[in-house]
Amino acid sequence: MDAEPSVRVEDKLYYNRYLVDIGRPHVKVRAHTSPSPQLVALLKACPARCYELNDEGRVEVTVDGCIECGTCRVIAEPTGDIQWSYPRGGYGVLFKFG
Amino acid sequence: MIEERFDAIVVGAGMAGNAAALSMARQGMKVLQLERGEYPGSKNVQGAILYADMMEKLVPEFREEAPLERHLVEQRFWMMDDRSHVGMHYRSDDFNEERPNRYTIIRAQFDKWFSSKVREAGATVLCETTVTELVRDERERIVGVRTDRRDGEIHADVVVLAEGVNGLLGTRAGLRARPTPDNVALAVKEMHFLPRETIEARFNLRGDEGVVIEAAGTISRGMTGMGFIYANKECISLGIGCLVADFQRTGQTPYGLLDQFKRHPSVLPLLAGSEVKEYSAHLIPEGGYKSIPQLYGEGWVVVGDAAQLNNAVHREGSNLAMTSGRIAAEAIGLVKSRGEPMTATNLSLYKRMLDESFVIKDLKKYKDLPPLMHTHSQNFFLTYPQLISKAMQNFVRVDGTPKVEKEKATLKSFVNARSWMGLFGDACRFARAWR
Numbered sequence: 001m002d003a004e005p006s007v008r009v010e011d012k013l014y015y016n017r018y019l020v021d022i023g024r025p026h027v028k029v030r031a032h033t034s035p036s037p038q039l040v041a042l043l044k045a046c047p048a049r050c051y052e053l054n055d056e057g058r059v060e061v062t063v064d065g066c067i068e069c070g071t072c073r074v075i076a077e078p079t080g081d082i083q084w085s086y087p088r089g090g091y092g093v094l095f096k097f098g
Numbered sequence: 099m100i101e102e103r104f105d106a107i108v109v110g111a112g113m114a115g116n117a118a119a120l121s122m123a124r125q126g127m128k129v130l131q132l133e134r135g136e137y138p139g140s141k142n143v144q145g146a147i148l149y150a151d152m153m154e155k156l157v158p159e160f161r162e163e164a165p166l167e168r169h170l171v172e173q174r175f176w177m178m179d180d181r182s183h184v185g186m187h188y189r190s191d192d193f194n195e196e197r198p199n200r201y202t203i204i205r206a207q208f209d210k211w212f213s214s215k216v217r218e219a220g221a222t223v224l225c226e227t228t229v230t231e232l233v234r235d236e237r238e239r240i241v242g243v244r245t246d247r248r249d250g251e252i253h254a255d256v257v258v259l260a261e262g263v264n265g266l267l268g269t270r271a272g273l274r275a276r277p278t279p280d281n282v283a284l285a286v287k288e289m290h291f292l293p294r295e296t297i298e299a300r301f302n303l304r305g306d307e308g309v310v311i312e313a314a315g316t317i318s319r320g321m322t323g324m325g326f327i328y329a330n331k332e333c334i335s336l337g338i339g340c341l342v343a344d345f346q347r348t349g350q351t352p353y354g355l356l357d358q359f360k361r362h363p364s365v366l367p368l369l370a371g372s373e374v375k376e377y378s379a380h381l382i383p384e385g386g387y388k389s390i391p392q393l394y395g396e397g398w399v400v401v402g403d404a405a406q407l408n409n410a411v412h413r414e415g416s417n418l419a420m421t422s423g424r425i426a427a428e429a430i431g432l433v434k435s436r437g438e439p440m441t442a443t444n445l446s447l448y449k450r451m452l453d454e455s456f457v458i459k460d461l462k463k464y465k466d467l468p469p470l471m472h473t474h475s476q477n478f479f480l481t482y483p484q485l486i487s488k489a490m491q492n493f494v495r496v497d498g499t500p501k502v503e504k505e506k507a508t509l510k511s512f513v514n515a516r517s518w519m520g521l522f523g524d525a526c527r528f529a530r531a532w533r
């Protein structure tokens with residue numbers, strides 16, 4: 001398989017419509033010093049690339065581009081690494097086609 | 099706080115919730131339906147193929163009213179390796195019938211229409227309302243819900259949980275387990291817009307005829323997964339999904355897979371010049387029969403994806419959702435008409451009726467297939483597609499090699515890759531799971 005050119009997820013998310021609930025993120029990462037394997041998996045598995053490694057080597061989440069699939073919940077909620085719920089009614093991603 | 103009491107509260111306005119709310123409202127029940135999206139459909143993602151038979155049972159005149167894309171006259175299956183695909187196509191003019199059997203749809207638009215039927219039937223539909231909690235009485239029976247919109251509780255005799263695959267409410271309330279990485283797949287999807295005539299020319303279609311392509315093989319890089327390409331009127335839905343456990347294990351990215359699928363030489367020309375207008379993602383229940391949770395209890399039933407009612411082999415989900423929603427509504431109606439309470443014992447009627455339907459019968463038939471595919475994904479999604487592609491190339495390429503030698507070479511490549519025992523074992527396992 002040839003190496004893939006790097007895919008820019010930000011460009012993909014740009015097509016979508018969102019109503020961001022400012023100051024009320026619906027996904028939170030538990031404070032940690034070094035990330036668990038589950039948290040590390042989210043860096044790749046989240047289809048909107050909401051999870052990133054910061055300069056201190058910790059995993060951070062920014063939910064603005066979240067497409068509410070629930071993948072991170074399935075992987076990292078059981079271990080308590082993240083807290084996950086839906087955005088408030090009407091907020092979040094608004095699919096025109098779906 | 100909503101002071102009035104309802105016969106039933108339906109959580110979710112997807113396929114299952116709309117079917118349930120519509121059927122209960124038509125029976126004269128007082129129904130409240132709650133949906134977190136701005137409008138019904140604004141959170142929902144599907145391929146999407148609509149199966150007419152199950153829709154007809156709910157809205158017989160849907161063909162005249164609903165926003166449908168194309169009726170399907172052709173189904174293609176592609177087994178892909180990196181540079182080729184081996185295809186099986188079935189196309190028939192029989193599908194150009196008065197009442198076509200399958201259509202492509204666009205969920206956000208379809209759900210909006212479906213919801214208008216629910217309102218017409220007399221149900222109260224409240225959007226932009228996330229249900230946050232189920233309310234129990236002192237005897238642990240479910241008696242209503244709390245939402246993020248109003249203070250206090252809304253009460254009903256029965257709560258129909260049509261909350262989709264994530265099923266947050268039911269799992270938080272301990273009614274069923276949270277989905278696990280090996281019983282759900284993550285699918286990512288894009289909508290590619292092209293002029294209508296271009297789509298018809300590229301896919302060999304006349305008028306509203308439609309075609310869908312289901313693809314498997316090296317596109318999922320050895321993970322359990324499938325790709326799809328569906329022709330709508332003026333756009334193409336394209337996506338790929340793999341088991342969450344496989345993404346977790348391999349560190350592959352979903353968008354990486356999607357882009358690689360789009361760049362495959364068999365796919366690229368279909369999309370050339372298209373404008374992408376949306377990127378979405380959604381989970382799909384993949385666990386099959388063995389993952390179906392408890393379906394009813396004191397004051398509640400669960401329907402659709404929340405109950406893992408999804409046939410991954412045939413890529414059917416919305417029809418199982420609709421049917422389970424309708425059957426739950428019928429069972430609730432029967433209990434109510436007898437003047438009896440919505441106890442677990444009485445609501446077990448829903449499960450008995452569902453067991454008799456195609457929903458449970460089909461899932462039971464394939465009960466061993468999901469685990470087989472998941473544990474042997476390397477063979478079924480990587481090795482065999484490569485072998486079959488090689489065999490086909492060997493078959494069609496004319497290069498002066500005697501045919502007997504060609505056949506020997508093909509056979510040898512299979513045996514080398516999987517060994518006689520391996521081939522035999524795979525065939526037996528597959529046959530047993532399919533039976």
Ligand SMILES: Cc1cc2nc3c(=O)[nH]c(=O)nc-3n(C[C@H](O)[C@H](O)[C@H](O)COP(=O)(O)OP(=O)(O)OC[C@H]3O[C@@H](n4cnc5c(N)ncnc54)[C@H](O)[C@@H]3O)c2cc1C
Pocket residue numbers: 086109110111112113114115132133134135138139141142143144145146147148149227228229230260261262263266267285286287337339380381382401402403404408413414415416417418419
């Ligand atoms: C990529 C993809 C392709 C697919 N292709 C096909 C196909 O071609 N054919 C097919 O038949 N099936 C297909 N499926 C499966 C099909 O989409 C599902 O089986 C079907 O949508 C399930 O319907 P549902 O009503 O159970 O759930 P959903 O349609 O997901 O509806 C759940 C609803 O509940 C709402 N909700 C959830 N929680 C709350 C809450 N707490 N408060 C308020 N509202 C809430 C959601 O916003 C949503 O509207 C596909 C699925 C995917 C992801």
Ligand code: SF4
Pocket residue numbers: 027045046047048049050063065066067068069070071072073
């Ligand atoms: S729900 Fe999906 S899109 Fe949102 S953060 Fe989790 S994995 Fe990413």
